[in-house]
Amino acid sequence: MSAVRKEYKRVTTKSIVEMKANGEKISMLTAYDYTFAKLLDSAGIDVLLVGDSASNVMAGHETTLPITLDQMIYHASSVVRGVSRALIVVDLPFGTYQSDPKKALRSAIRIMKESGAHAIKLEGGKEEAESIKRIVNAGIPVMGHLGLTPQSIHQFGSFALRAKEEAEAQKLKEDAKLLEQLGCFAIVLEKIPATLAEEVAKSVHIPIIGIGAGSAVDGQVLVMQDMLGMSNEFQPRFLRKYANLQEVITNAVSHYIEDVKSVDFPNEKEQY
Ligand code: KIV
Numbered sequence: 292m293s294a295v296r297k298e299y300k301r302v303t304t305k306s307i308v309e310m311k312a313n314g315e316k317i318s319m320l321t322a323y324d325y326t327f328a329k330l331l332d333s334a335g336i337d338v339l340l341v342g343d344s345a346s347n348v349m350a351g352h353e354t355t356l357p358i359t360l361d362q363m364i365y366h367a368s369s370v371v372r373g374v375s376r377a378l379i380v381v382d383l384p385f386g387t388y389q390s391d392p393k394k395a396l397r398s399a400i401r402i403m404k405e406s407g408a409h410a411i412k413l414e415g416g417k418e419e420a421e422s423i424k425r426i427v428n429a430g431i432p433v434m435g436h437l438g439l440t441p442q443s444i445h446q447f448g449s450f451a452l453r454a455k456e457e458a459e460a461q462k463l464k465e466d467a468k469l470l471e472q473l474g475c476f477a478i479v480l481e482k483i484p485a486t487l488a489e490e491v492a493k494s495v496h497i498p499i500i501g502i503g504a505g506s507a508v509d510g511q512v513l514v515m516q517d518m519l520g521m522s523n524e525f526q527p528r529f530l531r532k533y534a535n536l537q538e539v540i541t542n543a544v545s546h547y548i549e550d551v552k553s554v555d556f557p558n559e560k561e562q563y
Contacts, residue, residue: 302337302378304410304432304476310337310509311498317510319500320518323349323366327515328373336377338500340512341367341408343382343442348516355441356385360398367406379408380434385442388413388422395422399431412479414440416466420473427474435470437463438504439482450527452503454483464491471495479512480504482529503529 294314299306307317319338322328323345331339345366346358360383367381381402388395399411410432413419426433438453447453454460463483470478477498480488485505492499492508501508517525520532521540550556 299337299376301376304378307337307378307477307498307510308496311496317498317500319510319512321345321348321512321514321516322370322373325369325373328370328377331515332374332377337510338512339370339374339377339379340412341370341379341381341406342412342514343384344514346384348514354444355382356444358384360384360387360401364402364405367402367408371407378410380410380412381406381408383411383413388419389415389442390418392421392425395419396425396429399426399433400429403431410434410476412436414442416462417469420469423470423473423475433473433475434500435467435475435478436481437466437470437478437483438480441481450482452482452484454487460484460487463487464494467491467495467499471497480508482527503527 310317317337321342322339343355343358346352346355363384383398387398412434414436454463479500482503488504489507498509500510500512502512517530518533520535
């Protein structure tokens with residue numbers, strides 16, 4: 292069932308809350324650089340997340356932990372320069388907010404001031420309540436992130452499905468309500484059972500954006516490199532690939548190499 296789509300010249304935190312109220316699903320992808328941000332924005336994406344997954348897909352680290360605040364600001368400001376419509380949300384990286392509300396506010400302010408993005412995202416529920424309160428009180432929109440929170444990967448021990456057990460599911464439901472009360476404008480739910488995600492989405496007025504959380508939520512997010520098929524290394528069940536850029540790029544580069552070696556490139560028209 293598809294809802295009536297309202298045209299938004301510029302998507303704001305208010306627009307996506309309105310989309311939920313109107314039953315319009317929210318599209319969100321990650322972006323880390325100017326060129327791709329411009330492409331995704333022109334295609335009409337609603338929200339761009341400058342995710343700390345940049346640590347994996349841009350820098351080649353195994354986890355999101357190593358990326359720094361300066362590096363996130365560099366990626367975010369590149370994305371901001373390519374975008375004229377989408378809402379831009381930036382992850383607070385590991386170690387820049389956990390259990391220290393003053394530091395959390397300083398980190399959020401640096402992102403907003405130095406990148407020009409529109410909102411920040413941080414991982415965690417009740418434990419981060421004080422930080423969220425401070426950031427929201429400073430006028431900075433906050434997106435929450437519950438379920439599989441990759442900055443806690445060493446505590447979880449694996450990237451397996453979260454909140455299968457009743458106790459963890461109960462905490463997640465309480466955390467989602469708390470994040471709404473604290474003033475978060477949206478929440479990402481990562482890799483949890485679809486029935487639980489549906490229950491959470493129905494229990495709050497703010498949008499729930501899922502990744503591996505089923506279809507009964509208010510929107511979906513994927514990592515851009517994954518959905519464009521830029522690598523074959525990451526194949527979780529929740530991932531749908533919309534292109535095979537690994538093949539397209541490899542073929543194009545092989546062709547270029549051949550042309551250079553055989554002096555087919557450049558030809559007479561391609562020189563001065
Ligand atoms: O950093 C990221 O890409 C994310 C998404 C997986 C939601 O947080």
